[in-house]
Amino acid sequence: MKVLVAVKRVIDYNVKVRVRADNSNVDLANVKMSINPFCEIAVEESVRLKESGAATEVVVVSIGPKAVQEQIRSALAAGADRGIWVETDDTELSGLAVARLLAQVVRDEQPGLVLLGKQAIDTDNNQTGQMLAALLDWPQATFASKLEVKGAEVEVTREIDGGLQTLALTLPAVVTADLRLNTPRYIKLPDIMKAKRKPLATTSPAALAVGPGTGVKLLGVTPPTERRGGIKVESVAALVDCLKNQAQVL
Amino acid sequence: MSERESMQFDVVIVGAGPAGLACACRLAQLAQEQGREPSVCVVEKGSEVGAHILSGAIIESRALDELFPDWQQRGAPLSTRVTREEMHLLRSAGSAWKVPHALLPRAMHNHDGYIVSVGNLCRWLATQAEALGVEIFPGFAAAQVLFGEQGEVKGIATGDMGIAADGSHKDSFTPGMDLLARYTVFAEGCRGQLGKTLYARFGLDAQADTQHYGIGLKELWDVPPPRHVEGLVVHGTGWPLAGDTGGGFFLYHLENHQIAVGLVVDLNYRNPWISPYDDFQRMKHHPLLAQYLQGGKRVAYGARALTKGGFNALPTMHFPGGFLVGCNAGTLNSAKLKGVHTGMKSGMLAAEEIAAALGQGDQGGQDLSGFAERFRASWVYDELQSSRTFAPALHKLGPLLGGALFALDQTVFRGRLPIALHDKTPDCARLRPARECEPIAYPKPDGVLSFDKLSSVFLSNTSHEEDQPCHLHLADPSLPLGRNLAEYAEPAQRYCPAGVYEIVGEGSAQRFQINAANCVHCKTCDIKDPAQNITWVAPEGGGGPNYPNM
Known part of the structure; x- marks a missing residue:
């Protein structure tokens, strides 16, 4: 079975996100970028499926400008077999646009299972996996914390409010990875070198015959209001007064 | 666990800074000229190239001109020319004296310099190196030097x-890997962890004066356009550094309405109550600096130690199987306040020495002492030699008299002052007992121009895997409380720019706490601890600060 895994290039989770002075967007100039951590978990799971024999090939796909090749290469270093880069200069693709592009890649590649991160840590949309499943009319399981391929089905344990839910999906299916699905491995130096020689195909929205525009456009970004420092008060009466009149919470 | 895996290269370079990357680029260029496949690997402990790079910085393009004469077409990030420069002597918290340009020694003229982010320069150099076929591995720390049977360096272990x-x-x-090499180039920067062991093993500094250091603290600010003069360079010294404490500040107007502001404090300071961090914070309140920062927003913070010993402290830079280059050897020209061009050139010279040997079929492990000749014949040597009076003059005579002597040496003697000045007391041995010194009452940060340490560390994007062994080793865990606290009021609490060291608790419950996760990898503790009890080693690869544009 072939597994297709999608990865997104996002601002690194260690970087303190800063909004541009003109509020047009988040400032990404020379900040560290990485694979979205949930996508990284999806890559790790697909490599484990291959190592366990449940999968025969792992194909990694990413969409964006040339720089996303870095993230494809890291996924290849983690153990994926080959990459597909959907080249576009648009870095503000909506979840629907990404899902449409991925759907076309899936139709071309015919994988038995598509793995994605449950959401990207930059825009936190949590939409792409769901939309992709709908566009393909495939069964889906989101927020996976455990995954087991059993013949023509995949058994997925989902993290839901207040507990766990276990589903069996008929393959082919779409699964999105949650935090506890696995802990990604450390990548080894020789694997990084090998990854440079693994095949990486390039395609484009035009070649995939997917048109631009999904009716969503980014108007602006505003940082949260800064928290003011605390003050010390002399007495309980003063505290009550502050809570009532200044903070207006009483 | 099976045997550690290993890989073989012609050259392994430790550290993707300007010196290491220039060395890598030059090696690859020369391999191409000789018709060989470049086999060069660079390991870098930062999570990406540039993540651990922090510098002022004004750079001279001299080394870059030699390495890539067409760097402009290649898009090197040198876009801000120095358009105007000022030097000030801060006399107090409110007053300053502007030094007439004519009085400045030639070495301090920057009109042909560029204001850059050295982190971004390194990011660019890395893309050039990779295009030339160099393998660069960020996120991998070199933890150990590997030696061959004859005692020669044969690589490193990650x-x-x-x-x-x-x-x-x-x-x-x-498990880490053994990266074996015919030659290994150590370009770890100031006070490199492996370089330090090589100095000891090969006696590299036996003929040199003691190395001296400074700690540089830097912030990046977004400022409102009216206060911003792209290309303006403001340097100065004096307040808030008191008496015999050397150092100076910089304030550079970069592109995009950004200002880089920083303070370098010489680590040979004597008063254990000094806190370079707090001096930096209060310095920004001086009207000369505040006029530019007012109404702006601080966007980045970081700190790094630098070598200041200059020519007299230069060690032997070659040894069997390897080289020390850049600040790992101490090639910074402190008179010019610049080390990027000299560091890069030292790396390029090592590359040329190695390539010449490999081209003749050398199998590696030799002591390529021809490097010394190559170095002596280069402009780096001339430049460092002619500035050799600067650091010891300032150390011995203070900024005013020392500066005047250096100016005399530069303008009248053209760098050939017939008196040799030496400063042989290591920085760690300079502290006076705390009881003999006046404690310093630093003002509280106002949250507008000045900030506390923890909110600063937050802006350095520092992160370490939490569950790992402490990377700051104490040879004797009893010394911080047993000796340093009693004698020097444990200066680590104050010289550390990231709040790593703390004394917590009272009385018998008192203990020395190391918040290793805060560490910005500046190496100051390794240098300044009066007991020389702290050894800085690299934590798990990828940990540390993530500096953007620094």
Whole structure:
């Protein structure tokens, strides 16, 4: 079975996100970028499926400008077999646009299972996996914390409010990875070198015959209001007064 | 666990800074000229190239001109020319004296310099190196030097990953690798962890004066356009550094309405109550600096130690199987306040020496002492030699008299002052007992121009895997409380720019706490601890600050 895994290039989770002075967007100039951590978990799971024999090939796909090749290469270093880069200069693709592009890649590649991160840590949309499943009319399981391929089905344990839910999906299916699905491995130096020689195909929205525009456009970004420092008060009466009149919470 | 894996290269370079990357680029260029496949590997402990790079910085393009004459077409990030420069002597918290340009020694003229982010320069150099066929591995720390049977350096071992704080192996444990090389180039920067062991093993500094250091603290500010003069360079010294404490500040107007502001404090300071961090914070309130920062927003913070010993402190830079280059050897020209061009050139010279040997079929492990000749014949040597009076003059005579002597040496004697000045007391041995010194009452940060340490560390994007062994080793865990606290009021609490060291608790419950996760990898503790009890070693690869544009 072939597994297709999608990865997104996002601002690194260690970087303190800063909004541009003109509020047009988040400032990404020379900040560290990485694979979205949930996508990284999806890559790790697909490599484990291959190592366990449940999968025969792992194909990694990413969409964006040339720089996303870095993230494809890291996924290849983690153990994926080959990459597909959907080249576009648009870095503000909506979840629907990404899902449409991925759907076309899936139709071309015919994988038995598509793995994605449950959401990207930059825009936190949590939409792409769901939309992709709908566009393909495939069964889906989101927020996976455990995954087991059993013949023509995949058994997925989902993290839901207040507990766990276990589903069996008929393959082919779409699964999105949650935090506890696995802990990604450390990548080894020789694997990084090998990854440079693994095949990486390039395609484009035009070649995939997917048109631009999904009716969503980014108007602006505003940082949260800064928290003011605390003050010390002399007495309980003063505290009550502050809570009532200044903070207006009483 | 099976034997550690290994890989063989012609050259392994430790550290993707300007010196290491210039060395890598030059090696690859020369391999191409000789018709060989470049086999060059660079390991870098930062999570990406540039993540651990922090510098002022004004750079001279001299080394870059030699390495890539067409750097402009290649898009090197040198876009801000110095358009105007000022030097000030801060006399107090409110007053300053502007030094007439004519009085400045030639070495301090910057009109042909560029204001750059050295982090971004390194990011660019890395893309050039990779295009030339160099393998660069960020996120991998060189943890150990590997020696051959004859005692020659034969490579390095990268650190193990996935070790828990108690030393046990986590599920994710991945052993490090041996990276074997015919020649290994150590370009770790100031006070490199492996370089330090090589100095001791090969006696590299036996003929040199003691190395001296400074700690540089830097912030990046977005400022409102009216206060911003692209290309303006403001340097100065004096307040808030008191008496015999050397150092100086910089304030550079970069592109995009950004200002880089910083303070360098010489680590030979004597008063253990000095806190370079707090001096930096209060310095920004001086009207000369505040006029530019007012109404702006601080966007980045970081700190790094630098070498200041100059010519007299230069060690032997070659040894069997390897080289020390850049600040790992101490090639910074402190009179010019610049080290990028000299560091790069030292790396390029090592590359030329290695390529010449490999081209003749050298199998490696030799002591390529021809490097010394190559270095002596280069402009780096001339430049450092002609500035050799600067650091010792300032150390011995203070900024005013020392500066005047240096100016005399530069303008009248053209760098050939017939008196040799030496400063042989190591920085760690300079502290006076705390009881003999006046404690310094630093003002509280106002949250507008000045900030507390923890909110600053937050802006350095520092992160370390939490569950790993402490990377700051104490040879004797009893010394911080037993001796340093009593004698020097434990200066680590104050010289550390990231709040790593703390004395917590009272009386018998008092203890010395190391918040290793805060560490910005500046190496000041390794240098300044009066007991020389702290050894800085690289934590798990990828840990540390993530500086953007620094």
